[in-house]
Every structure is written in C-alpha cells, then in structure tokens.
Amino acid sequence: MMENNFPLQDSFGREHNYLRISITEHCNLRCSYCMPEEGIALTPKSHLMTADEIIHIAKTFLSHGVSKIRLTGGEPLVRKDAKEIILQLGKLGVDLTITTNGILVPNFIETFKEAGIKTINISIDSLVKEKFNKITRRNYFDTVFENIDLLLEEGFKVKLNVVLIKEFNDNEILDFISLTKHKNIQIRFIEFMPFNGNHWDKSKLVSYAEVMETIQSEYAFSEIERLTDAPNDTAKNFKIKSHLGSFAIISSVTNPFCSTCNRIRLTADGKLKNCLFSNSETSLLETLRAGESIIPLIQQNLLSKKAVRGGMDDDQKFQNPDLFSKNRSMIAIGG
Ligand code: SAM
Ligand code: SF4
Helix, strand or coil: CCCCCCCCECCCCCECCEEEEECCCCCCCCCCCCCCCCCCCCCCHHHCCCHHHHHHHHHHHHCCCCCEEEEECCCHHHCCCHHHHHHHHHCCCCEEEEEECCCCHHHHHHHHHHCCCCEEEEECCCCCHHHHHHHHCCCCHHHHHHHHHHHHHCCCEEEEEEEEECCCCHHHHHHHHHHHHHCCEEEEEEECCCCCCCCCCHHHECCHHHHHHHHHHHCCHHHEEECCCCCCCCEEEEEECCCCCEEEEECCCCCCCHHHCCEEEECCCCEEECCCCCCCCEEHHHHHHCCCCCHHHHHHHHHCCCCCHHHCCCHHHHCCHHHHCCCCCHHHHCC
C-alpha cells in the first residue's frame, strides 16, 4: 500500500514531519483551562505505551520523514521512566524538544543536555504568585520561576507559553513583554482554546488583535519588529527592538494556521490524532501489540485529516460545545 520513506502526506498535500508525543496523562498541576476540576478518568497503565513502544513508534515515524519530536503530556517529567525515554529518543538524531510546567526541571538538566535538547517550552500563565497558584490549583510559582532562570543559566533556549484568559491575565500582557527586556526568552501568547471540561467560552478569549492593540498602546509601531516566522510556525513572531527577548502570538481560534500544518499527535495511550481538534483517533498501540504494521494506519489517519481544525471550520462549529466536548481534555491530548 505504501512505499518506504513516503512523506507523511495528507489529502491536501500537507507533509507531516513534526510528531508530538504525550508520554503521560498525569500531572502535578491542575490548570483550569486544561483539565476539569474533578480530574479526568485515567487510562489503565496496561493501555499506555511503554518506553519501548514509544521508541518503536517514534522510529517508524522518523523513517518516514518526521524530523522533529516534542514530548508533552500531562506533565512529561512526572513519568517515572521519563529520563530513559528522553535519552533513547536523543540517540535517534531527531530535533527533540519538550513542553513542561517546569516544576521538575532541576532533576533533568543533565538528561536534557545528553539528549541534545536545546529549547524548552515552559507554561506560565501569570507573573503574580496568587494568580498562578489559583489557575494551576497548586502552589509552585516560586519553583517554576527559579527553574526558568536555571534553564537560562544552563544555556537552554526558553520559551514561555502563556494562555491568555480575559479578566484573568489579560492585564499582564505588558508585564510579560517587560520580562523580555533583560531576559533572552520568547513569550508565546496562546489564544484560549475549547476542550472538554475547560469552561471555554468565546468571551474569555483574548484575540491576536487584542494582544497587538495592548502592546501598541505601550510601544510605538517603530519599536515593534516583525520577525521572520520559521516554516510551519504556528506563531507570529515579534520583538521589541530594544529588548533581548521576543514574543509571539498563537491564534488557533481567530486566525488558524491549518494550511501549513505539519503536526501529528500521539496520545499516551497510543492513539494517533491528526489534529488537536479532531474527535477521531486511530489506535496504533493495539496494532503494534498484535505484531502488525502500523504504517497503513498512519496513512489512513493522515488521509482523513480535515482541512481546518478537525472539521470545525467556521466560528459557529468551533464554538459549539456539542462538537468540542466530544474531544478529549487537553491534558489527555498533549498540547
Ligand atoms: N504539562 C506541560 C505544560 O503545561 O507545559 C505540557 C502539557 S500542556 C497540555 C501543553 C500546553 O498546552 C501548555 O503550554 C498549556 O498552556 C497548553 N494548553 C492547555 N490547555 C489549553 C487551552 N485550553 N488553550 C490553549 N492552550 C492550552
Ligand atoms: Fe498539567 Fe500542563 Fe495541563 Fe497545566 S497545562 S494541567 S501543567 S498538563
């Protein structure tokens, strides 16, 4: 059915060379935009990918054109064999990155270096301790802040993911920009997206246009530099010219970037999702465990990929809870 080394192409000609692997559904935070307060029904351990299965599936993707892998979760660093997984993936010569809430970073500095990880994305939604602790429903603000500095001292490139929510942290946009003045970090403002159980509604969204408006209220047009976006970048990148760091806006809701999408996602229970917003999933794990080839399944999954946001191609569909609540909570997808 399939030639070896086929590019992972969908029916719109998009080539998928970027695999995001969730290695756990567990987390040491409880961010309200990511998971329901009562938690999620966790998959039994026997239905989750083992380290060997993760490496096997990763190798299959690498031999068919994937060149970048991001580890995510849940919180990837809470998994007991996270070090082993990171080190083994590091040996495969892939561009390896990770998204983490940063809490356990000090235990992994050497592992990251040995695996060749250069860039780390850390999620932090407020620079105010009480607000951070409120949205994460835990008490780790100081730890996360110290660990961001630790990563910078250790020479990593650090990107900070900030999910913007109206009347929660939209008044901190300029404070986050100020952070880029002396720290060489990238702030990534992310539009709040709808998932099962996260109480999304459009009135809580802070749009790309609103973020720019706020920044322009403080900085003259001539002070803001539009940077060149990397190919397939989901973010629009900018910089205040006199600042060391930069900022970016990810506008999946108001300005989706689906036409250049190169991503495919593997959940911790071994299901392939061709889009963050797609309800349909393909289990690779069952087939792998049955000793059969997973390649035809990968191809079928990609060929069923919709043009825009898992088929939620207009505002009305996107805002329809009947549609987005059929999807998993973000914590079980791997953002
Ligand atoms: N635990 C890690 C962390 O928080 O960085 C990795 C997993 S987390 C699901 C990955 C990213 O998804 C985080 O940057 C988080 O802010 C983002 N995220 C979660 N829920 C979101 C939502 N409803 N809208 C936009 N981004 C979301
Ligand atoms: Fe955990 Fe990350 Fe979700 Fe927060 S955003 S609950 S840290 S998985």
